[in-house]
Amino acid sequence: MAPKPQVIALEEHYLDPEIKQHIAGMDRTGGPRVAERLDDVGQGRIAEMDAAGIDIQVLSHGAPSVQKIADAELAVRLARGANDRLAETVRAHPDRFAGFATLPTPDPKAAADELERAVTRLGFKGAMVHGLTNGLFLDDRRFWPIFERAAALDVPLYLHPSIPHPAVIEAYYKDYVDKYPTILRAAWGFTVETATQGIRLILSGVFDEHPGLKIILGHLGEGLPFYLWRINMGLVRDGAGPNWFRDAFCEHFWITTSGFFSDPALLLCVMEMGVDRILFSVDYPFVENAPGTEWVHRIPLCAEDSAKILSGNAKRLLKM
Numbered sequence: 001m002a003p004k005p006q007v008i009a010l011e012e013h014y015l016d017p018e019i020k021q022h023i024a025g026m027d028r029t030g031g032p033r034v035a036e037r038l039d040d041v042g043q044g045r046i047a048e049m050d051a052a053g054i055d056i057q058v059l060s061h062g063a064p065s066v067q068k069i070a071d072a073e074l075a076v077r078l079a080r081g082a083n084d085r086l087a088e089t090v091r092a093h094p095d096r097f098a099g100f101a102t103l104p105t106p107d108p109k110a111a112a113d114e115l116e117r118a119v120t121r122l123g124f125k126g127a128m129v130h131g132l133t134n135g136l137f138l139d140d141r142r143f144w145p146i147f148e149r150a151a152a153l154d155v156p157l158y159l160h161p162s163i164p165h166p167a168v169i170e171a172y173y174k175d176y177v178d179k180y181p182t183i184l185r186a187a188w189g190f191t192v193e194t195a196t197q198g199i200r201l202i203l204s205g206v207f208d209e210h211p212g213l214k215i216i217l218g219h220l221g222e223g224l225p226f227y228l229w230r231i232n233m234g235l236v237r238d239g240a241g242p243n244w245f246r247d248a249f250c251e252h253f254w255i256t257t258s259g260f261f262s263d264p265a266l267l268l269c270v271m272e273m274g275v276d277r278i279l280f281s282v283d284y285p286f287v288e289n290a291p292g293t294e295w296v297h298r299i300p301l302c303a304e305d306s307a308k309i310l311s312g313n314a315k316r317l318l319k320m
């Protein structure tokens with residue numbers, strides 16, 4: 001029998017003690033049980049990983065991280081401190097944890113420099129960015145130094161959701177927010193926000209300028225694999241090349257299973273993108289570990305493909 005593949009999970013959150021002082025209002029999420037586990041980057045977390053059969057968590061800060069810090073200098077200071085503390089956490093348990101950097105996107109040049117420091121000096125595997133940065137999508141030219149640096153370092157950027165823009169909440173969701181607050185989050189708002197981020201990135205031409213750029217989306221690609229054919233068809237009407245959009249997506253994007261443990265949705269992603277682009281994740285502690293590992297061990301794929309999703313693809317993409 002082949003040895004049991006390792007299980008690596010990529011979208012697993014914690015909160016930094018300093019950054020979390022700056023997270024307020026609707027951006028605060030979860031009850032006391034989630035809050036307690038977001039703070040724990042030690043034995044409690046590892047015990048939960050052991051109980052569910054997760055070997056390694058690639059740790060990332062929770063949303064919105066420093067993306068909504070209006071004072072760019074403060075964002076830079078907070079990100080550097082958080083990355084130093086995360087590096088200590090990983091050093092304490094190098095066989096159980098790896099890290100995605102926090103990037104101070106309010107200062108794009110500093111964010112590019114911090115990405116380089118986090119990768120080359122702290123050993124991080126890439127970075128995670130949450131939603132809009134002070135109201136701007138990341139395809140804005142001002143952020144391109146970050147993409148240039150990520151491509152040069154050959155590390156992926158994980159685009160994670162955040163609460164939608166206030167004007168979007170007002171126009172699209174406000175009637176249902178009181179009764180169904182997750183309409184802004186996992187139930188729909190996160191998906192639209194992050195899928196839009198992904199689409200805009202391709203439309204911007206950033207992948208033409210930086211062909212080595214690698215992007216990770218959680219939640220099985222935020223719906224984009226399902227819509228690839230239709231988005232592509234629409235853009236062809238606008239004069240795009242026959243397979244421009246779907247080729248760009250399938251060449252530059254990887255997706256994870258965070259918080260989305262569905263056989264039909266997974267199989268659609270395999271059919272659209274190929275199994276090499278799909279990586280296991282839970283979205284801990286917003287989602288429990290056990291339903292994720294129980295599901296992923298019985299997905300209807302052969303052992304070889306399953307092993308790629310469990311950790312083979314992560315090891316290749318993150319050079320672990």
Ligand code: MN
Nearest residue numbers: 011013160283
């Ligand atoms: Mn998440």
